[in-house]
Amino acid sequence: MEAQKRLIFSLLYLTTLLPFSILGLRTLPPDSNPCNLKTLPDPHSLRSDQLTVLINGYSDSRISLLTTIAGSYAASPLVASVVVLWGNPLTPIETLNSLSLNLSLLYSSGAPVILYRQQSNSLNSRFLPRRWIKTRGVLICDDDVEVDRKSIEFSFRIWQVNQDRLIGLFGRSHGLDLKRKEWIYTVHQDKYSIVLTKFMILNVEYLYLYSCGSDGLEKKFMELRGIVDNMHNCEDILMNFVISDVVGRGPILVGAGRVRDWGDARNEVGIGKREKEVNVGLSSIKRGLGEHRKKRGECIREFHRVLGRMPLRYSYGKVVKSVSEQGLCDKNGKLVPCDQQILE
Numbered sequence: 001m002e003a004q005k006r007l008i009f010s011l012l013y014l015t016t017l018l019p020f021s022i023l024g025l026r027t028l029p030p031d032s033n034p035c036n037l038k039t040l041p042d043p044h045s046l047r048s049d050q051l052t053v054l055i056n057g058y059s060d061s062r063i064s065l066l067t068t069i070a071g072s073y074a075a076s077p078l079v080a081s082v083v084v085l086w087g088n089p090l091t092p093i094e095t096l097n098s099l100s101l102n103l104s105l106l107y108s109s110g111a112p113v114i115l116y117r118q119q120s121n122s123l124n125s126r127f128l129p130r131r132w133i134k135t136r137g138v139l140i141c142d143d144d145v146e147v148d149r150k151s152i153e154f155s156f157r158i159w160q161v162n163q164d165r166l167i168g169l170f171g172r173s174h175g176l177d178l179k180r181k182e183w184i185y186t187v188h189q190d191k192y193s194i195v196l197t198k199f200m201i202l203n204v205e206y207l208y209l210y211s212c213g214s215d216g217l218e219k220k221f222m223e224l225r226g227i228v229d230n231m232h233n234c235e236d237i238l239m240n241f242v243i244s245d246v247v248g249r250g251p252i253l254v255g256a257g258r259v260r261d262w263g264d265a266r267n268e269v270g271i272g273k274r275e276k277e278v279n280v281g282l283s284s285i286k287r288g289l290g291e292h293r294k295k296r297g298e299c300i301r302e303f304h305r306v307l308g309r310m311p312l313r314y315s316y317g318k319v320v321k322s323v324s325e326q327g328l329c330d331k332n333g334k335l336v337p338c339d340q341q342i343l344e
């Protein structure tokens with residue numbers, strides 16, 4: 001009875017998005033099957049004029065930064081709600097209760113901000129389809145990257161006119177090592193084929209595709225997600241595979257106004273090297289990649305093996321904002337209007 005009452009309260013809370021956390025931390029019962037379309041909102045009912053923001057939270061030491069970041073997303077009129085997906089199962093409940101309360105107080109500044117405790121620490125769970133996502137666009141980001149409001153809004157505008165594409169602020173590449181005849185993870189000066197989960201905007205449908213697969217591909221997708229679990233890495237690369245495979249085109253990189261990157265969220269879990277984006281040259285990004293890059297190269301090779309093809313596609317140039325608010329693309333250092341060719 002008690003459990004039932006709690007469930008009803010939890011559901012009420014998430015549907016109405018109450019401004020104040022009177023109940024402390026809500027842990028929704030796990031969806032028995034997140035791939036059951038009947039439990040997900042009707043795609044036609046989703047709104048396209050606002051975004052849902054999903055921030056991955058893991059480290060206690062970054063909670064205050066996380067709170068700041070969540071607050072700045074909540075302040076944007078384009079944001080419908082901000083959900084912090086807490087993935088660290090070891091965080092004390094008192095800390096989470098306090099964080100939950102602090103986040104709910106941010107509501108006064110705009111969109112509701114909710115803490116959601118992940119049921120599993122699988123990296124794949126940041127991409128689970130959710131009953132409570134009521135927007136078509138979903139912004140996925142880490143807890144250590146601060147993006148200014150104009151860049152968030154500009155990126156969203158770009159997504160609104162490219163709703164099938166993956167939009168990001170941080171580009172990387174796959175490449176072919178000709179000597180070893182194998183795929184690698186790298187950074188190219190003039191092209192990219194992967195955008196990172198430090199900041200990405202995608203259509204909510206891709207969450208379903210990633211997590212549930214599509215007709216006949218369910219087993220393959222399960223195997224691909226298994227690679228992410230085994231490697232404790234690469235869920236972002238897999239999402240790029242999934243979307244490029246459907247669209248037949250690469251992601252769209254947006255030139256950000258002001259981005260502060262506080263480091264790679266994976267450091268804390270002992271995976272990967274620090275990958276600082278701002279004020280560092282391409283060469284030092286390359287140097288810093290090290291082990292992290294090797295591991296991610298391995299992911300690319302494994303995904304390619306399982307899928308039996310290489311869906312990643314290069315894109316060239318990034319979409320930047322001009323004074324006239326019209327998109328300008330930076331192509332080989334020159335600014336040109338973003339016509340379809342460049343976005344393709």
Ligand SMILES: *[C@@H]1O[C@H](CO)[C@@H](O)[C@H](O)[C@H]1NC(C)=O
Pocket residue numbers: 063064095096098099102
């Ligand atoms: C919540 O906010 C209070 C007051 O600013 C602060 O002392 C506390 O550390 C915060 N809790 C968490 C978990 O960040």
